[in-house]
Amino acid sequence: MGKLLPRRPVLIALIALTTACTVQNTKVPSLTGPSEFGLSVTVAAQPDIILRDGMSQSTIFITARDPNGASISGVQFRVDMAVANALQDFGTLSSRFVFSGSDGRATLRYTSPPPPLPGTAIPVDRVTIVAIPVASNYQTANAQTADIRLVLPPTDIGGNAPFAQFTYAPTNPSAGTLINFDARASIAPSGRTLTTFAWDWGDGETDSGITEDHDYPNAGTFIVTLTVTDSAGVSASTSKAVAVSAF
Numbered sequence: 001m002g003k004l005l006p007r008r009p010v011l012i013a014l015i016a017l018t019t020a021c022t023v024q025n026t027k028v029p030s031l032t033g034p035s036e037f038g039l040s041v042t043v044a045a046q047p048d049i050i051l052r053d054g055m056s057q058s059t060i061f062i063t064a065r066d067p068n069g070a071s072i073s074g075v076q077f078r079v080d081m082a083v084a085n086a087l088q089d090f091g092t093l094s095s096r097f098v099f100s101g102s103d104g105r106a107t108l109r110y111t112s113p114p115p116p117l118p119g120t121a122i123p124v125d126r127v128t129i130v131a132i133p134v135a136s137n138y139q140t141a142n143a144q145t146a147d148i149r150l151v152l153p154p155t156d157i158g159g160n161a162p163f164a165q166f167t168y169a170p171t172n173p174s175a176g177t178l179i180n181f182d183a184r185a186s187i188a189p190s191g192r193t194l195t196t197f198a199w200d201w202g203d204g205e206t207d208s209g210i211t212e213d214h215d216y217p218n219a220g221t222f223i224v225t226l227t228v229t230d231s232a233g234v235s236a237s238t239s240k241a242v243a244v245s246a247f
Helices: 005-019
Strands: 040-046 047-053 059-066 076-083 098-099 105-111 126-133 143-151 168-171 179-182 195-199 206-208 211-214 222-228 233-242
Touching: 040 143, 040 179, 059 126, 059 143, 076 105, 098 105, 098 222, 206 211
Parallel strands: 047 143
Antiparallel strands: 040 059, 059 105, 076 098, 076 126, 126 143, 168 179, 179 211, 195 206, 195 222, 222 233
């Protein structure tokens, strides 16, 4: 097997080479520049681990800011999917073209594909979301990416343990902001139910409940861990880093 090239340069090259069409034959607007305007783009997926069950979703956040960090509204982005450095549809996107709002953010949804057929040799376990600004008046017109890990449902991998998963909002909280944490994406193996949800907020405090609210009085990055236990007494955990800003 040949050596894979780094993901982002390959994806950028792929987009540059496929401006005529994509897998759906959608024309990609041409990119030109630079100009006096600067554009900083970030892409994030929340959650970044979802079930590959044909139903689970991740929300994609694309944020546009100027060189001073201020939000830029009205920026159009083209969004694609890639697997193993190749542009291809794998799952579905709620939109291919989105615009940033007054907060500089554009959002869309990614829905996972169905589970692989039995006997699939190497099931795909990761999809890359690729976003690129399509306007001609921005100095930065490079593709930005976010990876989503696809996990097979427990019933498809033996059903021995539950699957712990959670989302939180807002995704860019500041100190003192009340953050809602939601563990309803967690599931138990077939024939069992989830009985407990234990939260470790990473600041010395803990809670229990399928949904909880928590705030951090100070800025910093906190590792939040959710542990779920099913009716057979089997537990599973997942952790995410929550970055809290000072303002």
